[in-house]
Amino acid sequence: MQQGKYRFVTGFLIVPVALYAVFMIWPYLQTFGYSFTDWQGQSQEMGFVGFDNYTALFSDSVFLKALWHNILLLIFLPVATILLALFFAYMVNVGGRGGSGGVRGVAGSGFYKILFFVPHVLSIAILAVLWRAIYRGDVAGLINGVFIKLGLSDPAHPIEWLNEPDLVLWCVAFVLLWWGVGFYLVLFSAAMQSIPREIYEAALLDGSSRTQTFFKVTLPLLWDTVQTAWVYLAILAMDCFALISVMTPGNSYGGGPDHNSEVMATYLMRNFLAFGKSGYACAMGVVILGLTLVLSLVTLRISRRERIEY
Amino acid sequence: MSNTRLIPDTARDAVPVALPPKGAGRRSGGDRRGDTEGRVLNVFSHGFLILWAVMIVLPLFWLLLGSFKTDSEIGASAWSWPSNWNFDAFGRAWDKGIGDYFANTLIVLVFSIPLTMLLGAMAAYVLARYEFRGNRFFYYFFVAGAMFPVYLGLVPLYFLVDMLGMLNTYQGLILVYVAYSLPFTVFFMHAFFRTLPTAIHEAAVIDGASHTRIFFQVMVPMAKPGLLSVGIFNVLGQWNQYILPMTLMQQQSGFDKDRSVLTQGLVLLNQQQGYEGDLPVIFAGMTIAMLPVVVVYLSFQRQVQSGLTAGTLK
Known part of the structure; x- marks a missing residue:
């Protein structure tokens, strides 16, 4: 058996490793190299320009605006999604009024868990098309329809959601929230279900209210999962390309009005596909990576706590 | 004991009599607070769950309806209903x-x-x-x-x-x-x-x-x-x-x-x-x-x- 082992291992590994190295790792490595050149793309001619692309990036007002928008999303998106998902997960798992069973979820929890997850299986690109229609600036848009029905806005002057410089980014962020909450609800639910019921029952016996139970029992035991969710949402907040390029106004790949919803991903794609500034776009790719890595590491360090065994 | 619902049956049967006075006093106070708080929270949280459910269903249902409307029906109002159901x-x-x-x-x-x-x-x-x-x-x-x-x-x-x-x-x-x-x-x-x-x-x-x-x-x-x-x-x-x-x-x-x-x-x-x-x-x-x-x-x-x-x- 031994003599065939290495042949077998090599035989099984060679194709996956080759494919993965060629189409994924190699382009990743090349990006670093190209980010130091003034490469235009089509021709193989390129000159080494050192850190010029990077210095140009940080004096490019559009890029800085895009970076700022990513940072805003980075702060608000994870906070909002995690809070809402935790709240729902708590309700669905332990928020019910305990009958004979003691600790359980509110009525219909199974239904909520299935329903809230639905957006997450749909493509972001298709949801972008749908939400563009929902945010339509006249009375035919669903949001305007709801607002007018509730008397919150004037039918004669409906709100042009995606053309409002101050609103557009938050309209996009809301779609991500809508998309993500169900997913994190399911994630947190799974974690909550692995907490032994006796702990809850003991807390209730000691006269702990549900709010207290949540903050003093559930949250500390869920900390690991919350951390993971934070890193994932942060990575999501660094992207947003599909939503912004489809939903928002702007010449190629959205970002409008007047760069008010610009993010790094849309600006990268515009520089690459529309302006042909490949080297510059690569430098942006490296900045996105750098930020993502720093962020994940910082999150994991800052929020590190003693792991609670149960 | 105003709120026994919060306590599991088995525990309720076994515990109350044996509890030390101090613990019992503290608990009944906690229960009354927990009860009103619980009820408010319950209405509030259930309402919120239902609201979010509506927010998921409404856009998707609206999308489905839109596939049966005409172009002018879509443009007229968000609440228009398809007049002619066909594919x-x-x-x-x-x-x-x-x-x-x-x-x-x-x-x-x-x-x-x-x-x-x-x-x-x-x-x-x-x-x-x-x-x-x-x-x-x-x-x-x-x-x-x-x-x-x-x-x-x-x-x-x-x-x-x-x-x-x-x-x-x-x-x-x-x-x-x-x-x-x-x-x-x-x-x-x-x-x-x-x-x-x-x-x-x-x-x-x-x-x-x-x-x-x-x-x-x-x-x-x-x-x-x-x-x-x-x-x-x-x-x-x-x-x-x-x-x-x-x-x-x-x-x-x-x-x-x-x-x-x-x-x-x-x-x-x-x-x-x-x-x-x-x-x-x-x-x-x-x-x-x-x-x-x-x-x-x-x-x-x-x-x-x-x-x-x-x-x-x-």
Whole structure:
């Protein structure tokens, strides 16, 4: 058996490793190299320009605006999604009024868990098309329809959601929230279900209210999962390309009005596909990576706590 | 004891009499507070759950209704109701490209999914069950790929695929999809193969089965639940992919066939129909694109949820 082992291992590994190295790792490595050149793309001619692309990036007002928008999303998106998902997960798992069973979820929890997850299986690109229609600036848009029905806005002057410089980014962020909450609800639910019921029952016996139970029992035991969710949402907040390029106004790949919803991903794609500034776009790719890595590491360090065994 | 509901039956029967006075006093106070607080919280939280449920259902229902409306009905008001229930818009959407986009997506996935699963399972199996030099290295080599944003490699990837003459070809997209799906597939299946018992493997070795045969006839059948979860994850991920096809599947010339996949095609159609003024086509197109995914989700609800959330177990 031994003599065939290495042949077998090599035989099984060679194709996956080759494919993965060629189409994924190699382009990743090349990006670093190209980010130091003034490469235009089509021709193989390129000159080494050192850190010029990077210095140009940080004096490019559009890029800085895009970076700022990513940072805003980075702060608000994870906070909002995690809070809402935790709240729902708590309700669905332990928020019910305990009958004979003691600790359980509110009525219909199974239904909520299935329903809230639905957006997450749909493509972001298709949801972008749908939400563009929902945010339509006249009375035919669903949001305007709801607002007018509730008397919150004037039918004669409906709100042009995606053309409002101050609103557009938050309209996009809301779609991500809508998309993500169900997913994190399911994630947190799974974690909550692995907490032994006796702990809850003991807390209730000691006269702990549900709010207290949540903050003093559930949250500390869920900390690991919350951390993971934070890193994932942060990575999501660094992207947003599909939503912004489809939903928002702007010449190629959205970002409008007047760069008010610009993010790094849309600006990268515009520089690459529309302006042909490949080297510059690569430098942006490296900045996105750098930020993502720093962020994940910082999150994991800052929020590190003693792991609670149960 | 105003609120006994909060306390489990068994505990209620056993505890109250024996409780020390101090504890009992504190608790009854806590209970009264807990009761009103509980009721307010209950109404509030239930209301919020229902509100969110409406916010999920309303847009999707509105979308479905829109596929039956006429263009002027859509433009008149958000609350208009279709006057004429027919499937015209679906037919027009299908003819205007959705049919082709649907076919393109299927052609790509029919090859990319089995290939992803086969190659991913092979690599994961070897890394999980065989000891050799470089084992750890190759494992981390695969897993590392899952941490990098797509944008990091996008520009060189485009020129690489161009150099291979594979821009706007099915094989190009298939290979890229497989490569991008490998990190997670290997990571997940590696963990799964580790949990399988070794005894059966040893029995097969004693019976004289070759390594390859053991893998295909013993290990793969045992790994079915894991393969199903990660398979669903990959199907959804590749079906919904947008940025890769948008970059790699652009028509190279006027004579080049349009090989857009569904997501990309819908976005294109949305841009065109904005000018042509046939919105029901967009709504019907979206309904067509969403339907298969929703059906898969509702029929494999548990596996889909566990498959997708497993992606975060790092």
